[in-house]
Amino acid sequence: MSPRSRSIVSAALIALACLLVPFGALAAWGAYTLTDTGRYVDTLAPLAADPDVREAVAETVGDDILRQVDQHMDVRPVRGSVAPFVHDAVRSFTQTRAFRMAWDTGNRITHDAVLRALREEDGDENAARGPVTVDLAPVTAQVKRQLTEDHVPLAARIPVEHTAVSVLSAGELHHLRKGFHVLEVAGFWLPVAAVAFAAAGIALAVHRRRAVVATALGAALGGGLLALALTIGRSLTLTDLPSGIPHPAAGAVYDALTGTLRTAAWLLLGLGLTVALVTWLTRRLRPARRPRGPAAPAPAPAPSPSRARA
Template structure:
């Protein structure tokens, strides 16, 4: 009797498992897998870092340079209470109507006393000097408030921000001059037109000293930072990269996932890592906001106005970061639930059983899908993938999507999946009843 072949006689195995060193081909394959896994990990990590950076490049290159979108964003600030209060305070300071109440009341008391007014009454008239100063200040403040709340201030504000992209580019690059000026890290808004209007209002109201208001500094400081030069450098770098950064990020992420041994897990890791990177940047922006407002230089007259301007300038990046965080979590959740784990299988099985129950109930009540249901059952995965790709394309073409946009598309996808599940279940129920018959 021939003896069975020994372990070493197995062709192409290089010996039984654990016997002898691996062959050259196996070593090359193992080394190749290690290299691919390493490259995949590097690319996925780089993608997670570049996702928030890409959002900033889109903001700098696209949103910041879009006049219409920026004007639409900052135009409501003309009616913001913090901006209006700061403008009223600065305009009142600039107008600074000088009325010496004490001198006026003293002259009036002397004149009245010369015409027989008792000394006690004359002293009472003299004491009205401070009240007269307060009354004049109240008149000026009231007039300034009316001007700021009128269409004049809104027009000046809109005109100053009409070239909003220019204003923000000035903040980020330091180039250019206009209604919004950049100098030594300070961003100011010229209120000269509003002050001139207020002078006319005061003179028309009978406050003649307003005619002597000098031509003084009438600028309202909106933003000040000694780090503006560094911000300019970073903004210039982001502007140069432009819209290529998001494309590069997507390509690197796709390559990292394709090179991974477990692509589903790699996709989940990439989505969660990108969401985590965006979360870190979002938290950094919150910290930067608090730090800036807690260290405002004396040149900034209103902390509330500075906060409003800061929030407005960073409105789009914050929304984009939140959107990326939500999208990353939802993508990771969706990929996980589509996997082969125990929990995903249980969830899908329960959903299919629920769809089968609905289909059987419908079949019993005369609801039949016929060949449509059978065809859907046969092509369900392809149809679901097609729906996912279409919604992904819609998201990619959406002009600056937000969190509600992501949630809307997810709801649409879920609705499509529910319809496909019901049609497929109806097809299975109909086919089963036909075979039984």
């Protein structure tokens, strides 16, 4: 292969590798973080102490309890006086160790339910048609127990029912199942392909030092674009939320879920720039080699003065 052909193929492979860097990082994050229940629960566990998340949980659970009271008990005149106690009790409950355990358990149950639904085959009609639901009855039972201990009126009569809360509709499940299978495959092969293309491009390059610099700069650019995409994605996600979902709590959840991916993006940016700079500096600071060739003939000795007079 001629040097020109090697340069063209090398440039194409390096460009392809750099293009795959952000997509490979995104696919690997989705395949090995979002689809792993243990990592998912550990990622969201600190949110149990987040004030915005606790306030959102208190409002949601409190409103659900009051709604059940309205449906099963004819005490509407008392609702106005009971509502503050209910919400205060739920807020107090969100500051306990029991809430942190319930938070982790709820996230684990929800994640397991979603994964089971996504991994079911399309031939399973029940899995394909039914939505993914979770049950908030354990949280309601904890709040009822605390209200009863605080001697809140009518607390003992609050119904604790197994209410199925839909977290993924059947229509969304049908579309997400296909993308989930693609994600599981891409999460492994896209990063591997990016590394393989980069290595092949550097090996074929005529000027390998320049190829290393180009690859490093391309990886840094991919990391920067990924960080920018995460920032834009956060804004779009919060903008598209329904009015009933509090944006601060949703933002906290988004930041927690994408924290690993954001770290990977900044790592790609910093590592790529560092490798490019070090490679360029070693080229500039390396002493120039002397050209190899035949030694120049020694100059003839000057004639002595005595011979010159003769």
